[in-house]
Amino acid sequence: MTSAGSVAVAVLNGADMPVCELYEMSITNAVFGDPQPDLHDPWYDLMWCAVAPPPEKPRGFSIQSAHGLDDLVRAGTVIVPSVPESVVSHGEPLPPVFLEALREAHANGARMVSLCTGAFALAEAGLLNGKRATAHWGNTADLARRYPLVEVDEAVLYVDEGDVLTSAGMTAGMDLCLHLVRNDLGAHVANQVARRLVVSAHRPGGQAQYVDLSVPGTDDDSLGPVMEWASQHLDRQLTVDDMARQAGMSSRTFFRRLHAATGMTPLKWLLNQRLSRAQSLLETTDLPIERISEHSGLGTAANLRRHFTLHVGVTPTDYRQAFSPMPKVRRR
Structure with a gap:
């Protein structure tokens, strides 16, 4: 009993x-x-x-x-x-x-x-x-x-x-x-x-963990340079063809190789990198949401909020309040 x-x-x-x-x-x-x-x-x-x-x-x-x-x-x-x-x-x-x-x-x-x-x-x-x-x-x-x-x-x-x-x-x-x-x-x-x-009174269980959306590891050396290139150009409207061309592969081969290495489609991988960039900017700068969405290649603030809430589980504003340290770095 x-x-x-x-x-x-x-x-x-x-x-x-x-x-x-x-x-x-x-x-x-x-x-x-x-x-x-x-x-x-x-x-x-x-x-x-x-x-x-x-x-x-x-x-x-x-x-x-x-x-x-x-x-x-x-x-x-x-x-x-x-x-x-x-x-x-x-x-x-x-x-x-x-x-x-x-x-x-x-x-x-x-x-x-x-x-x-x-x-x-x-x-x-x-x-x-x-x-x-x-x-x-x-x-x-x-x-x-x-x-x-x-x-x-x-x-x-x-x-x-x-x-x-x-x-x-x-x-x-x-x-x-x-x-x-x-x-x-x-x-x-x-x-x-x-x-x-001195802790939060109630965080619902469905609220997201703050997961790491950064670049996953891969043993495919041929993909390293193009993944790094894409990560440095997230403010652009990149396509699968753009990345395949940078890698010197056909779009079909690039799709297959990236999926095998990361378990993601190229567009899913790219979205994760954009969200990771947004997370970093929310944590380290006081840029407005509109500017963060532009730097991350997510276009409008509304688009950033939609993807961020869907995949991270909280709004960009709530994420910033939880993780933004002081002092902040102002970026243009």
């Missing part, structure tokens, strides 16, 4: 795990760990549940806890923070006893939550099969490749599938934790917690 207010955080600090990911740990502690009697009493009962005893000489930080997997399987909410990079990049196996505990907790009715690359653990346990899920945008391609039964959405901050929830990287984990509080205790309580933590 589960306790609705109990939150178990999986601590992967055994001998086989190199380091606890403290950022996600701190998020869960900040939201669920400190009692808030003026907002709701009782508050959550937060437990750090160690998968294995910490090593004597950890390769990084480790957490010693009185709780273990027996407590995790009885919790109302189970949170899996980021898993080690070796699991994500090299497919290093997670402890089978841990994966079985995740399955048992889910079968017991627990709400399963992952932060950032914790989605790899839920996927490995089979809990994301047939569901939408996300992770840090830099890892979503690996997640989709390794777990084809998972519907991976690389562009959102978090995904709520009811009994299983996943978040993107870093601050999106905070957004998801506040979303849990909002669902459990209401918007007022969640907003007050956010205010005390």
Whole structure:
């Protein structure tokens, strides 16, 4: 039988795990760990549940806890923070006893939550099969490749599938934790917690991650010069024929080679570069939107807003407010 207010955080600090990911740990502690009697009493009962005893000489930080997997399987909410990079990049196996505990907790009715690359653990346990899920945008391609039964959405901050929830990287984990509080205790309580933590009160899960739209890597050396040339002439109305001519290829050959190298059509690749240029100008200059659209080769401000909102997930103005540093550089 589960306790609705109990939150178990999986601590992967055994001998086989190199380091606890403290950022996600701190998020869960900040939201669920400190009692808030003026907002709701009782508050959550937060437990750090160690998968294995910490090593004597950890390769990084480790957490010693009185709780273990027996407590995790009885919790109302189970949170899996980021898993080690070796699991994500090299497919290093997670402890089978841990994966079985995740399955048992889910079968017991627990709400399963992952932060950032914790989605790899839920996927490995089979809990994301047939569901939408996300992770840090830099890892979503690996997640989709390794777990084809998972519907991976690389562009959102978090995904709520009811009994299983996943978040993107870093601050999106905070957004998801506040979303849990909002669902459990209401918007007022969640907003007050956010205010005390000095973070945004509510960023909807469908808001886009700020993905990297820059030039993707390619092993095709013959395409490097034309890709660089196109990136330096984004203010022009370039066509596939223009780029093919610059590459010394027929349009058909160029189309095929670029698609094979990047997974994109030339026009899709070109649009990504234009949006990447717009992102850079929004971050580093105070140019008006109309001028940014011209420098990016997107024509009118309305066209920039339409493409930016569609592909980045927020308006150019909202993006600038989120990412524009001071001081700004005025460009002509």
